[in-house]
Amino acid sequence: MASIHLPIRQLVEFLLRTGSIDSRFAGFDRANEGARIHRKLQKAAGEGYQAEVFLSAEREACGIAFTLEGRADGIFTNETGTVTIDEIKTTTVPYEEITEELNPCHWAQGMVYAAIYSSQQGLEALAVRLTYYQVDTDQLLRFTRQFTRQQLEQFLQQLLTQYAPWAQRQLDWDIRRSQSLAALQFPFAEYRPGQRALAGEVYRACRAGKSADRKGGTRVFCQAPTGIGKTMSALFPALKAMGEGCGAKLFYLTARNTTQAAAEDAVARLRAAQPGLALRSVTLTAKEKACLHPDAEGHPACLPEVCPFANGYYDRRKDALAALLDGSGSFSRAALADTARQFSVCPFELGLDLSEWCDVVIGDYNYLFDPVVHLKRFFDAAGDWLFLIDEAHNLPDRARAMYSAQFAKSSLTEAKRALGKGKSSLKTALTKADKVFLAARRACAQAAPRTGAEPAGETEPTQVSLLPAETAPDFALPQPLYARDGTVFLQQLPAALPAALRSVHTPLQDWLEQNPDDPAHAQLLELYFALQDIARAADRYDSHFVTQLTARGSELELHLLCLDPAPFVDASLAAGRSAALFSATLTPPAFYRSVLGCADARAVALPSPFPPENLGLFCLPGISTRYRQREASVPAVADALAALAKGKTGNYLAFFPSYAYLQQVYEAFAARWPDISTLVQQHSLDDAGRAEFLAQFVPRPAKTLLGFAVMGGIFGEGVDLVGDRLIGCAIVGVGLPQVNPRQEMLRRYYEEQSGCGFDYAYRYPGMNKVLQASGRVVRTPQDKGVVLLLDDRFAQPDTARLFPPHWQHIQYLPGTAALETALKGFWDS
Known part of the structure; x- marks a missing residue:
């Protein structure tokens, strides 16, 4: 007999869940606290209350053997001596609106647990209790129903019979899939x-x-x-x-x-x-890109009264799933969108539900x-x-x-301003939190006074604090790891900051729930999400993190930076x-x-x-692209790029460590060699801009094209310009990340961990960018191309030891003239 494993919650929700997708604010963090509330109620139940009881059973329906599994929230004997299955649910539904029929899935889940337990324990009768915990008021409401074992077993069999066609569909598919994959052949001749x-x-x-x-x-x-x-x-x-x-x-x-x-x-x-x-394969696409009914700002509006694809989603999803599962088995973004339009369902949620069948x-x-x-x-x-x-x-x-x-103090200021005039508990909480951040900003500025001009691109914020400076409390700043120009790094997370933000959670949540149509709702919802992010990071915070505080004008930015993600x-x-x-x-x-x-x-x-002779690998170690030598290096780099581009008519890319350096060399190159066509990567290219850039690299070009791009950017990897669409690239510099306080914190951390701080923070990530960029050239055994390395550090042992084995034939050349000769020899060969 065919068998299938089926979680109990999946069974009841798939069959019995109805209604709409509704993403309006309903207490996200309280929902996430469901497990904590469960533990609290289970503990309060006292002795004799068995919590989180794992239940498993075998059942048969329509010729299919089901293995059912799940965890009952609690099992106890009530005051009349009846064994009772307790199903605990947290809810934000107003207390007076909670009824026995609030959600049929809740009763069904408890009844399935009861059917399994009564059978295993030989009990002829059993009770199921629904315990609702209203999270806004901390009130409990309980409903209890009595069942015989026969009633429970009959209910379970009805569910399994209803689910059997879907189970049979999956079982049939599993057999077909196994047979297909067993016969699967590599799709190329060799x-x-x-x-x-x-x-x-x-x-x-x-x-x-x-x-x-x-x-x-x-x-x-x-x-x-x-x-x-x-x-x-x-x-x-x-x-x-x-x-x-x-x-x-x-x-x-x-x-x-x-x-x-x-x-x-x-x-x-x-x-x-x-x-x-x-x-069956499905590609999951971000909700923002998959949405078929965005709001005026282009964001998903997952509300039943606004979006026809959210309204009644759970009433129509099974029909949409059936249509897809009977189809080709290839579910791209476009395929999901077509089906979503046909059945008026959300394509994003449909993709997630479909993934369980793929x-x-x-x-x-x-x-x-x-x-x-x-x-x-x-x-x-x-x-x-x-x-x-x-x-x-x-x-x-x-x-x-x-x-x-990360979190910015100005978010508190702007939230209070958005609330307008009048008093409220939320305004009070915002004021108190801002008071703590104001004190922290003063302590930060005092520990790291600014010594010069602001870095390029940074400006003083114009917002003002909620409180005058003299009302700010004292703030004890732990001993900094680094303190300069308004920025301090701390090993410890000052407990006062996350505590101040947590104090805003409840009044902000209450306001969001009570004012869904207020013009400030979207802005305060963003604040809520920012508070959530900080709270989660603070809960994880340990020796793998560091805290950054940056004071600029009246602003204070708090960053909880994960240096080492290994355990996560x-x-x-x-x-x-x-x-x-x-x-x-x-x-x-x-x-x-x-x-x-x-x-x-x-x-x-x-x-x-690939044959090593197909890759011409050259280095000019007489050039230094270190930050302090970059301006002086511009003519030499431009000369080298010209030599590369003149070696053979074709398409080339030159990769730089920064936009600023790229622009310097580009201007010098364009002025001296206007006859060579150039293309420059612009900031923040979207998908269309990226495609337009790459489309210029045509096969069999009649004239040379030299593209200027940033190392580690969108053209430095994931680009497949096969054949003569790209016949050479230049790597300008060794790709080291920019030296800044954050990178130095990373260096310090790994120096303590392994004694390899510079390697982990700079050298290894830099060489990764170099190798990725160079990999754009030779893509097939028939491709032939050139990689030119421009920096003296490529000749140093600590960098050269990271070269791949197929780079052993690299040629170090004394200058541009030697490069021209080497290129001629390579292309003539």
Whole structure:
């Protein structure tokens, strides 16, 4: 008999949930406190109350064996001697509006637990109690119903019978999928050199999974040269492992939309190579981009009275899901949008619901790693998931940003101003919080007095404080790690600051709930989210963090900076069976294992599959691009770029460490060689601007084009200009991050941790940018191109030791004349 595993809550909510999506403010943090409230009520129940009782049972319906699992909030014997299942729910529904029929899912969940427990314990009768906790008033309201075992069992069977067609649909699909994946063939005639080795590493990691001594799952780091075909080399073996029962679902996680498209293309190629392939894949798109009915400002308005796709969503989602599941199995953003329009459902929520029925889920890193937006339906508990982390060199910085938070004192000032005249508890709370921040700003300014002009681009804010300075209390600033020009860094988080912000939570929440139509609602909601971010970061704050306070004029900025995301990334990856993290640049592996919490992970580096003679690699070590020498270096850099561009007619890119330096060299180059066409990367390009820039790099160009771009930017990685669309690039500088107090805090932290502070904060991230940019040139075995390195540090042992093996033939040249000769020899060959 076919069998299926089914969480009890999933069963009842899928069948019985009705109504609309409604994102109006309803106490987000209170909802998140549900677990805490549960524990409080369970503890108050006293002895004899069994809390969080795990229940599991086997049931059969319509020829399907169901394994049901869940946790009852409480089980106890009531005053009449009847065993009672307690189902606890927190709610913001006004106390007087809470009724027995508030939500049928609540009774259904309790009744299923009761059916299982009565059967296991041989009880002929049982009670189910709904305990509602009204979070605004701290009031309790309880409803109790009596059931016989026969009634409970009959109800459970009705649910399973109702769910059986969906279960049978999934079981049939699982058989088809397993058979398809077992027969899956590599979609190319042969592997590229190195592809088979990469595929083998991923396959073995997926097969190994978890063990008694490796509860976090198997992890492997794979460094594979750009152009080897990493996406297919990772996706194909993971799917083969799934076909053998090793993994229930595959998550392909990326840092950029371009790599999401590469994953979609790889799945499409597998389908084309094997017609009839049973494989469902969905690409999750951010709500802002997926929304079909944004408000006037372009933001999603998820309210039933405003959005027709939110109104009645849960009444129509099963029809939409059925239509999709009976379709092609490829669910892109466009496919979800089409179905959403057809059934009048939200495409974003539809994608999330559909992901539970899909085999491959493609999306951004934040769906796994971000503590706020990760997919709770999958990752709040461990599962048999396979993780493929593409371009994993981006994960350290992305993870640091996810676990950091910031808050500006001016948010308090502006919120009070938005409330207008009159008194309120919220105004009082804002005033008290601003008083603490004012004192902290004064202490910060005193500890780090400004000694000169403001840095370029920074201006004094014009807002004023809520309170005059003389009313501000004393503020004890811990001993700073750094104090200069209005900025201090602290190892400790001053407890007074998060405490002051927490005191605003409740009155702000009450105001938001009571004034949904107030013109200031959107602004105060933003304040609420900022308070939430700080509160979460403060709760996580430990030795992996540092506090930054910056005083400018009347402003005080509070930053809780995560320096080391390793424990948080480790915990996220532990939710799955295995993880393969791959990129062209994971050197040195010890660095990435350390900063990503994968100390025992296997790390492999695959050789380049391309003939070394196809890459001309040259360096002019007579040029220094250090910050203090940049202005003097401009003529020499411009000369070198001209020599590169004149070596052969074609398309070239030059990568710079900053926009300012790029502009300096560009102006000098354009003035001296106006006959060479140029293209300059502009600030903040959107997708259309990026596409327009790349479209200029045409195949078989009639004249030379030299593009100027920023290292580590949108053109430094994820760009695939194959063949003669790009035949050369120049790397100007070693890519070191800008020296600033934050980067120095990172350096200090890792110096204490491993004695490698400069490497971790500067050298390794810099070389990562260099290698990524250089990887834009040779993309296939037939490509031929040039990489020119401009900086004396490329000749120093500490930098040269990070070169990949296929760079061993690098030529260090004395000047531009020698470069011209070398280029002629390379192209003539």
